[in-house]
Amino acid sequence: METVRLRKIQQPSQLERLLEAFISRGDFVPREAYQVRDPRALPAALRKVGSQAIQQGHVWSCWADNFHFWLFTCEMSLSLSRERGSPVLKVSRYDETGELTEAGTWTADGEGRWLKCAD
Numbered sequence: 001m002e003t004v005r006l007r008k009i010q011q012p013s014q015l016e017r018l019l020e021a022f023i024s025r026g027d028f029v030p031r032e033a034y035q036v037r038d039p040r041a042l043p044a045a046l047r048k049v050g051s052q053a054i055q056q057g058h059v060w061s062c063w064a065d066n067f068h069f070w071l072f073t074c075e076m077s078l079s080l081s082r083e084r085g086s087p088v089l090k091v092s093r094y095d096e097t098g099e100l101t102e103a104g105t106w107t108a109d110g111e112g113r114w115l116k117c118a119d
Helices: 003-009 012-025 044-055 078-084
Strands: 034-036 059-064 069-076 088-094 100-108 114-116
Touching: 012 059, 012 069, 012 088, 012 100, 012 114, 044 059, 044 069, 044 088, 078 088, 078 100
Parallel strands: none
Antiparallel strands: 034 059, 059 069, 069 088, 088 100, 100 114
């Protein structure tokens, strides 16, 4: 995949859209979960994780239901994206206490399904 195209995808707005597609099309949060866009509405631990992600050039997306919060941080791997010929996301998921609960690399297939890359 060409570097210029990958750099455009890396722009925060594009990467945020990819992360939202990843979360909404995957089985990562309950169907009734809703997106929380205002960082002030997050638990303090997740605000800290989100702030650190932004400082590192990553994006974040938070989802909640009546009982839980899930915060996802994301960056795109240029090298893996070039190798696979499509965007590869490095995604980390945190619970409401700020604990990392899952991390991995993911890519979308031709039908928009997200597949975990072999480590």
